Amino acid sequence: MQNSAWKKHKTSPLLLMAPKTPQQLMQVAGHAGDFRVGDYGTMLKKFCEREQQCYLRLMKDALRPFVPAYHGVVQQDEEDYNMMDNLLNNFSTPAVMDCKMGSRTYLEEELLVARERPQPRHDMYEKMVAVDPEVPTAQERAQQAVLKTRYMQWRETLSSTSTLGFRIEGFQKSSGECHTNFKRTKSRDQVTEAFDSFVESNTHIVWGYLRWLKQLRQVLETSDFFRAHEVVGSSLLFVHDWTGRTGVWMIDFAKTAALPSHITVDHRSPWVEGNREDGYLWGLDNLIDTLANIMEDVID
Numbered sequence: 001m002q003n004s005a006w007k008k009h010k011t012s013p014l015l016l017m018a019p020k021t022p023q024q025l026m027q028v029a030g031h032a033g034d035f036r037v038g039d040y041g042t043m044l045k046k047f048c049e050r051e052q053q054c055y056l057r058l059m060k061d062a063l064r065p066f067v068p069a070y071h072g073v074v075q076q077d078e079e080d081y082n083m084m085d086n087l088l089n090n091f092s093t094p095a096v097m098d099c100k101m102g103s104r105t106y107l108e109e110e111l112l113v114a115r116e117r118p119q120p121r122h123d124m125y126e127k128m129v130a131v132d133p134e135v136p137t138a139q140e141r142a143q144q145a146v147l148k149t150r151y152m153q154w155r156e157t158l159s160s161t162s163t164l165g166f167r168i169e170g171f172q173k174s175s176g177e178c179h180t181n182f183k184r185t186k187s188r189d190q191v192t193e194a195f196d197s198f199v200e201s202n203t204h205i206v207w208g209y210l211r212w213l214k215q216l217r218q219v220l221e222t223s224d225f226f227r228a229h230e231v232v233g234s235s236l237l238f239v240h241d242w243t244g245r246t247g248v249w250m251i252d253f254a255k256t257a258a259l260p261s262h263i264t265v266d267h268r269s270p271w272v273e274g275n276r277e278d279g280y281l282w283g284l285d286n287l288i289d290t291l292a293n294i295m296e297d298v299i300d
């Protein structure tokens with residue numbers, strides 16, 4: 001193996017079986033520039049220790065089949081990356097959708113930081129007024145800046161995050177057609193319309209996704225990892241292709257935090273500051289209901 005990174009970390013047998021052929025990098029959401037194509041069917045995501053710790057725990061959890069296999073830390077151009085399976089492997093010109101799960105998209109600790117050391121952000125002010133120039137307060141207008149938590153809360157209420165506990169971030173069809181303009185996709189009807197466009201009204205695909213989501217819900221209800229973590233800002237990645245193959249995986253654990261032992265969450269109760277609830281299962285219930293309704297409408 002040529003890559004010096006391999007010397008640093010042992011490879012898993014699965015990885016050794018993966019193709020050497022360079023994989024295509026397809027990113028339908030998230031931070032631009034944080035990803036690279038890795039060797040042997042992997043992708044590299046800019047290193048985040050919190051995410052690394054989650055993946056290490058997830059590799060030993062019941063949730064393992066629902067997350068990309070994790071292969072350790074590698075270096076490229078003096079940058080550290082978490083290396084994981086590219087979930088698009090084994091799909092033929094796939095369609096991909098990213099759904100951000102949960103009713104809250106920032107950590108409680110971010111709220112504390114915002115109070116103690118407020119750092120209003122101009123870039124977020126710009127993103128806010130680009131969608132709705134009427135939203136900033138007089139003070140925010142004067143500063144031409146907003147706090148990140150304020151921006152994130154506004155994004156939640158604008159989209160289905162606050163009403164359904166998940167939101168569509170973006171999708172790419174197998175034709176390459178890409179849609180990322182979902183900031184105002186809020187009602188169940190709007191979400192259904194977007195989803196229908198993603199699957200191109202193919203109920204076989206919807207059926208496949210429903211099966212994945214129901215299995216995932218069952219496993220989440222028994223997972224030790226899920227019981228002990230606040231899962232915030234994590235996404236479900238939906239992948240299908242023309243052969244009818246489907247898959248749904250959990251990705252993005254950069255803001256998934258271990259809970260102190262005295263706190264338990266059910267992932268369905270409403271969040272109030274201090275209870276650490278993330279609304280993940282509430283969102284998954286609503287997502288499953290939304291897809292089930294698509295199937296019912298077809299049958300009726």
Ligand SMILES: Nc1ncnc2c1ncn2[C@@H]1O[C@H](COP(=O)(O)OP(=O)(O)OP(=O)(O)O)[C@@H](O)[C@H]1O
Nearest residue numbers: 026027028029030031068085086087088098251252
């Ligand atoms: N293991 C993977 N296999 C295939 N594609 C992936 C994988 N991980 C991430 N992606 C792609 O990259 C996108 C962004 O991933 P991710 O959510 O981890 O990024 P992020 O920058 O942490 O996002 P956020 O802005 O929510 O913090 C996903 O929507 C998906 O298209």
Ligand SMILES: O=P(O)(O)O[C@@H]1[C@H](O)[C@H](O)[C@@H](OP(=O)(O)O)[C@H](OP(=O)(O)O)[C@H]1O
Nearest residue numbers: 030031105106124127148152155233254255
């Ligand atoms: O989708 P948008 O409207 O572009 O907003 C971004 C989105 O909410 C990301 O989840 C968030 O990153 P984190 O999840 O990592 O907090 C990012 O914060 P950032 O700019 O501080 O990275 C926001 O700018």
